[in-house]
Amino acid sequence: MARRKQELKNEPVWRSDPHTQVKHLVYRHYLQCWMGKILQTFKEATIVDAFAGPGVYKDGPPGSPIVVAKTFLEHSARGRFNRLNLICLEERPDRVEELRRQIDLLPRDPRLRITVAEPGRAVDRQAELSALAHQGDPDRPVLWLLDPFNLKSLPFELVKACTQGRRDEVLVSLFTGELHRFCEQPAFAPVMDAYFGGGAWQSAVGKSGQVARKEAFADAYRAALGEAGLLSGHFGIQVSRDSARYHLVLATHSEAGLACWNPVKWKLDAYTGKGASAHDIAQLGLFGEADVSSLESALRAHSGMEWSWSALTSEALRLGYKEAHLRTALDDLAQEGLAFRVQPVKANTRWPHDSVVRFYNEEDLEEDGFEDIEADSGQGRLV
Numbered sequence: 001m002a003r004r005k006q007e008l009k010n011e012p013v014w015r016s017d018p019h020t021q022v023k024h025l026v027y028r029h030y031l032q033c034w035m036g037k038i039l040q041t042f043k044e045a046t047i048v049d050a051f052a053g054p055g056v057y058k059d060g061p062p063g064s065p066i067v068v069a070k071t072f073l074e075h076s077a078r079g080r081f082n083r084l085n086l087i088c089l090e091e092r093p094d095r096v097e098e099l100r101r102q103i104d105l106l107p108r109d110p111r112l113r114i115t116v117a118e119p120g121r122a123v124d125r126q127a128e129l130s131a132l133a134h135q136g137d138p139d140r141p142v143l144w145l146l147d148p149f150n151l152k153s154l155p156f157e158l159v160k161a162c163t164q165g166r167r168d169e170v171l172v173s174l175f176t177g178e179l180h181r182f183c184e185q186p187a188f189a190p191v192m193d194a195y196f197g198g199g200a201w202q203s204a205v206g207k208s209g210q211v212a213r214k215e216a217f218a219d220a221y222r223a224a225l226g227e228a229g230l231l232s233g234h235f236g237i238q239v240s241r242d243s244a245r246y247h248l249v250l251a252t253h254s255e256a257g258l259a260c261w262n263p264v265k266w267k268l269d270a271y272t273g274k275g276a277s278a279h280d281i282a283q284l285g286l287f288g289e290a291d292v293s294s295l296e297s298a299l300r301a302h303s304g305m306e307w308s309w310s311a312l313t314s315e316a317l318r319l320g321y322k323e324a325h326l327r328t329a330l331d332d333l334a335q336e337g338l339a340f341r342v343q344p345v346k347a348n349t350r351w352p353h354d355s356v357v358r359f360y361n362e363e364d365l366e367e368d369g370f371e372d373i374e375a376d377s378g379q380g381r382l383v
């Protein structure tokens with residue numbers, strides 16, 4: 001057995017790897033925003049790390065519960081924060097023991113309450129964790145980190161159970177690499193069905209090429225989340241600059257969740273917002289402007305209509321973009337004459353928040369329409 005596999009199987013702690021660092025970077029950026037908004041708005045909120053691990057890697061980096069705690073303790077707005085409960089669950093007793101040791105090393109803050117549950121499996125303990133997280137308040141914001149080692153530990157029913165509260169959100173590690181490798185094996189079909197809560201995954205199997213197929217699995221998963229009434233976004237965690245090893249998927253009930261998530265994607269992958277490797281992270285900032293072409297296509301489809309700013313930002317968020325991207329796309333369209341701000345007439349910026357935008361199509365801009373009328377009418381200029 002390879003040394004790494006042996007560590008994972010037999011030892012409480014294992015060595016870190018570059019993609020774990022990228023995953024934690026995504027966590028940190030998302031948590032920065034989530035904490036900044038939620039902990040200054042609500043009296044109390046909870047993060048459940050349901051596959052917590054031992055809290056430390058053999059070579060030193062912190063595990064996810066410590067990443068969460070440190071993001072709280074080092075947050076620039078911490079002085080204004082209300083209470084955060086961090087609840088951790090881990091299956092193996094030796095990892096639970098190590099996690100408790102790591103938590104004991106953290107500085108204390110009365111507004112950060114950390115609970116490490118007795119060892120157990122997430123599927124068996126979800127109801128208990130949910131009760132602990134909500135404390136009788138179904139509206140309390142709860143962010144669930146769902147980061148198992150394999151597909152079998154995270155059936156879709158578990159994800160659904162974690163999103164019952166109207167402010168519940170989940171950040172799922174989606175095993176698109178394994179899905180790509182095993183999806184054609186008949187024996188794997190029941191596992192896939194349980195993972196997607198149905199047959200949505202089948203639409204991805206026919207895709208050729210691993211990049212396209214992994215993306216298609218992420219899209220299929222998001223479609224399943226959509227069926228469950230959730231908004232979502234995804235980001236690829238890559239090993240080198242090739243296709244994703246797995247994806248992180250955020251599922252939320254609220255556009256406010258996407259407003260935190262989308263900037264994380266674009267920060268870590270400034271050109272496509274789709275995925276990053278440790279190599280990319282080291283090169284951050286080298287990749288010029290964002291590709292907003294799919295947002296532009298969506299806007300072009302509104303020709304003949306007027307859209308309010310709130311409807312436009314909502315559409316941009318759901319397509320995975322930030323408000324800044326919307327402004328860029330509108331600038332591009334306005335330069336082509338295809339978007340025109342009809343309200344307000346006077347403003348200090350090009351796209352203020354009370355903008356109403358009218359969209360046109362290429363035909364509306366054609367100059368020869370006039371000549372056609374002249375020719376058709378046979379009676380010279382129509383004025």
Ligand SMILES: C[S@@+](CC[C@H](N)C(=O)[O-])C[C@H]1O[C@@H](n2cnc3c(N)ncnc32)[C@H](O)[C@@H]1O
Binds near residue numbers: 065149
């Ligand atoms: C990928 S590791 C978690 C790493 C951690 N989230 C981090 O980022 O540092 C998955 C952990 O979940 C534990 N585990 C496996 N199956 C589990 C289950 N069904 N319920 C809870 N924990 C489980 C494993 O022992 C392992 O420590």
